[in-house]
Amino acid sequence: MVSEPVRVRPNPNQVDQDYAYTYSALSVFWPESEFHALIARWPQLADHLGTTWDEHRRRVERHCAICERSGLRVEQLPADVPGFEVTLADRGVTCPEKDDLMAHPDLRSVTTRTLAWPPARTAPCWCGSGRKYKQCCRRHGLGDLD
Numbered sequence: 001m002v003s004e005p006v007r008v009r010p011n012p013n014q015v016d017q018d019y020a021y022t023y024s025a026l027s028v029f030w031p032e033s034e035f036h037a038l039i040a041r042w043p044q045l046a047d048h049l050g051t052t053w054d055e056h057r058r059r060v061e062r063h064c065a066i067c068e069r070s071g072l073r074v075e076q077l078p079a080d081v082p083g084f085e086v087t088l089a090d091r092g093v094t095c096p097e098k099d100d101l102m103a104h105p106d107l108r109s110v111t112t113r114t115l116a117w118p119p120a121r122t123a124p125c126w127c128g129s130g131r132k133y134k135q136c137c138r139r140h141g142l143g144d145l146d
């Protein structure tokens, strides 16, 4: 069950004179070390992100696959705890919940480069494991993407 709402935004590189924006689905993920730091500090967020790193990246992969299947371009954005702290401070929150995760990052101020998903089959996996995508998270997608 994937419960994460899809966040979409106009693709900044594809705005034409007819205002025919294309939209990208943005999938925020937590790299392994950031995931562990996040959950250690705010265990309640595991309900929304997954209780383990493997569960988190499995959820992210499925989310991306579902978005792509619905016709959206998919971009990924890695999140980090210091950046999340800024979001929480802006929101006046000390005990974050799902809404705070969804508000992060503030898409108006994102400067981190997004990554196009999916990677090539033989390219390094997006999750940072160092393995090829086809041998790593790809198999956790919808299962019938070949």
Ligand SMILES: [Zn+2]
Pocket (backbone or CB within 6 Å): 057, 125, 126, 127, 128, 129, 133, 136, 137, 138
């Ligand atoms: Zn992976």
